[in-house]
Amino acid sequence: MAALDFGGYTLLTIAALIFLLIQSWLAATVVRRVLGVPTGWPRTIAVGLVMSGVMAVTVQYLFRAGTGQNVGGLDVAPGVALILLLLATGWIFALGVGVLVMIEAAFPTGSLPGPQSLLFGWKARRRRGRRYAQVVSIAVRHGLGSQLRGFGRTGSPGRESKTARALKESLAEAGVTFVKLGQMLSTRRDILPPAYVRELETLQTQVTPEPWSVIEPAIEDRIGAPISTVFSRIESTPLAAASVAQVHEATLLDGTEVIVKVQRPKALHQVSQDLDIILRLARWLNRTTVWGKDLGIENLAKGFADSLEEELDYRIELDNMRSIEASLQRSGKFAVTVPHGYPELSGERLLIMDKLPGRPVSAAGSILRELSAEERSHLATTLLGATLEQIIGDGIFHADLHAGNIFIMPDGSLGLLDFGAVGRLDPATQTALGLMLYSIDQNDSAGATDALIELLGRPEDLDDRGVERAVGELLTRYGGSAGAHNGQKLFDDLFTLVRAHRFSVPAPISSAFRAMASVEGALLVIDPNFDVVAVSRTEGKRLMRSKLKHTKITDELQRRALQLLPMIDRMPRRINKITEDLEQGRFSMNMRVLANPSDRRFLTSLFQQLIVAVLAGAAVVGAIMLITSEEGPLLTEGIHLYAFFGFVLLFGGFVLSMRALMLVFRRGVDG
Template identity: 70%
Template sequence: MAILDIAVVVLLAIAGLIFLLLQSWLAATVVRRVVGVPIGWPRSIAVGFVMSAAMGVTVQYLFRAATGQNTNGLNVTAPVAAIFLVLAVGWIFALGVAALVFIEAGFPTGSLPGPAAVFTGWKARRRRARRYSEIISIAVRHGLGSRLRGFGRGDAVERDAKTARALRDALNEAGVTFVKLGQMLSTRRDLLPGVYIRELETLQTKATPEPWESIEAAIAERLGRPLSEVFAEVDTTPLAAASVAQVHPAVLLDGTPVVIKVQRPGALEQVDLDSDIIIRLAAWLNKTTPWGKSLGVHALAKGFAGSLEEELDYTVELENMRSIEHSLNAGSFKVTVPHPHAEISGERLLVMDRLPGLPVGSAGALLTSLPAARRSELAATLLGATLQQIITDGVFHADLHAGNIFISPEGTLGLLDFGAVGRLDPATASALAMMLYAIDKNDAAAATDALVELLDRPEDLDVRKVERELGALLTRFRQGFRAGGSQQMFGLLFGLVIAHRFTVPAQIGAAFRALAAVEGTLLLIDPGMDLVAAARAEGSRLVSAKVTFGSAKDEIEQQLMSLLPMLNRLPRRVNKISEDLEQGRFSMNVRVLAHPADRRYLTGLFQQLVVAVLAGAAVVGAIMLITSNGGPLLTGQVRLYQVFGFALLFGGFVLGMRALMLVFKRDGGG
């Protein structure tokens, strides 16, 4: 019998819990509908649970009041208790709506981890927390925290130089992903001052080498066999130590000199963790800051993480190498690309023929020994090959810094590191070529058209103003300028792009970064080179080569083929229009607010206005009824009109909360 009683109690408890959960779900559903915007279910059900509990306590209290069981409390008749119960339930509901509105305003849905995340993912959260603390510790140790207040009391130039050095050192110590982030920032001359660019550029080649023991184990693991079965000799001293990979010279069993590019042990895991941190931070900035959303920092971070993930896959680099090799072999510029050995390469290991010579950044003595005419010829060859890749082929090396360009003792050029390769569609490549051609011809109108075609234009762009400013820029540099002064022109051009709020597409940005990176290398090869003048001349030559009779004929044929279906329908359409004009049936339809976004915007404003007016009217009417002394008494002190007033106030309160939530969501862009 005792077991049966326990079973009954347990069943009743389970039934009561299920009823409470259903009641909470129902209350949450109603609250979500009243608020009028999508709100997360966990917080809605939590608020509904509190409401259900409060309603249960209220029902018990008013039941005792109606049956005379409240010794020192409220005692009323059953009808009055029922009226009070309706009012109490309504106000509990209203307070639940208010709680949900303020929770949503302070912590929007999606900004906090879900309930499942509390019980899962502890290992990943511990790793992220540990990495967060490491990054903060590195930043503080290098003095970046004090940058908020300024470094000391020196002048601004000194503070900026000190901050740039601290940022470089902190990024270098933080590891692979942050070094890559610094490398990307070092190409953004449109965003950072020159002192930061100069310091961050040193991240391109200055990375601490990994010990040979760990590198040897990594090579053997990725080969799937001992090194002695593939290589006759491997030099334990690295040729280069980059942020992600390390390069060692070696000799194959057949005597071929090669280099081994091997990914650093743990680089992939570290990049995955740091990329996740960067994306999470960017998502938070995208949701909580207007500038984050306007800049699209979340999309930028995901793009950066995606490009870095691709760079860590050496099979992609191998295909990039083949594409660039084919492009250069088909052109007129002699630039060498090393031959890859695909049979012993993989996702984390790349073996390629060894290029003779040194990186341009380390070949000062070799360059000095070359005649000035030969150095100018080499610079012209490198620039021509770069422009040919971008303008003619649409496939280009996007990371042409001085560490990725080799010069041989004979004075020939070669390219390395094909992890970052850009690709342009034919229309974009032609627009870029036309911009260079228009700059060479000092044609501001054509240069403006090409610039607008290249970039994503803002809706309120003043094309005439852009043309005037670009024309003034071309006039200023028409006669050329001193060596290295091209940086000034690029800076002014980037300033014009930013001032008019153009958006630079990713591949166009890659082309600009390639030109910006190769500029420094060209000036190392030939300090007297005028990059813009050379680019103008070479770009004009490449465009002229493209605009031949044969290419023009092919282009016209292609355009005519695309227009042929429309030309076939044109006579019928012209005939219909002429008949409508003759019969007086011709009419034009203009639809106001045809775009769905415009209709949604006006509808939302009208809804806000209606809800706000109704809420205000309800609150004013409620105040008048509550303060009224007329009407019959329900109890010794409570009048019927006052009850109506509190009921009306409940309606006004709920409508006010709905209006407030609509304002929050509109301001937040939701």
């Protein structure tokens, strides 16, 4: 008997829980429908459970009040108790809506981890939180925290230099990902002041090589075979060690000297964790600072994350290497060597390529001293010509041409290394960039201005005449013999012009500017007297003339004429119809206002918010008038019928107000 009673209680409890869950789900569904926006189910179900619990207590209390069992409390007729129950039900629902609106306002749906993440992702959150705290403490220790909100404001040069130095030191201490972020920012002269660029250009990573006991199994794992089956020899001491990878010399079984670039085993995990932190910081700065929003720092961080993820995939670097090699071979004008890669031995985290003889420009002082002035000038001209040929002629170019990535070969030719960063330009951008260089060579400020606008896009409220005057001043200043060290000054002045007129530099064009700016350092190491501006003008003119050969112009005109033929065929008939309509008074013009669906949605949403707000306000005002009225019949002792209707009307006004607030919050998030 006791077992039967226990089983009955268990079944009754289960049935009650199921009923409570169904009731809570129904309440949550109604709340979501009333609010008019998709709030998160977990929080909505939680609010529904609380509403169900309060409702159960209220029903019990009013049942006792209507049946005379509420000793010392409310005692009313059963009909009045039922009416009060309906009113209480409405207000419990309204308060649940209000609680959900407050939760949604404080913590929008999607801003908090979901139940699955809370249960199973706590280890990852703890690691991220520990790393986040470490990065923030580094910034605060270097005095960067107090400078963040004031970044970009006009201040003394000393204060700007201090902030730039604090930023550099913070990034250097934070590790590889942040160092690479600083190196990328150092190339964005279009968004950063010169003081920051100068500091960030000095960022370097000092790393200890991984021991051979860690690297050897990593290589074997990535080639899928023992090292002895691929290499006859491999040096255990790295030729170079960076924060993400290290490089070892080796010899294939056929005697070919190669370079083995292997990614550190833990590098990918560390970079992924740091990228997550950078993206979170960028979103916060974009939301809380004016300069972050002006710079588009969130999009900048996303672009950096995408480019760094590509750099970590050596299959992409192998494809880049082959693309640049094919580009240089198509040109055939410059003796520049690209190492041959071995795709059958390489992979996502391992790259094997031929070893280039010679020395990098940064360490080739002894080789350069043995060359004559003419030979050094020829080398520099070849390097700059090959760079411009890639950018303007082919559209595929090496985007990181610093002195460590350029080799001087024993035969006096040049070689290129490290193809993790490669830029690509579409034909229209190549032509616009070439026209800008061509116009600079011709001292044509109007043509250079048009090319610059075509290249970067037109900002709102652009002062065309002001841009043309600024470009004309640049042409006047650098129109003659620029001198060896004025090239960088030209770039600085050009980017100052870009920032002053609020141009936005797309990522591919930024890569092209980065390539031209970074190669200048190597050019001046090769030949300190090299005239970068003069040779750039000459090469730009040559490239544009080759693009604008007579046969190419003829082909282009023919192609455009073929595109115009269908329109030309229909033009006489259309002109005839227009003239007839004008003659007979039938000519009319139709304009569709708000033809764009997004415009219609915006206005509809705006009117919905306005109507809901007006109805809510009217309901609340009417409710207050009814509640404060002392006239009319009594529903029960001390409760006027008008007051009851006032509370009903106030319930409607409250719910409408919550819906209006929710629409405002959601529109702010979506906008």
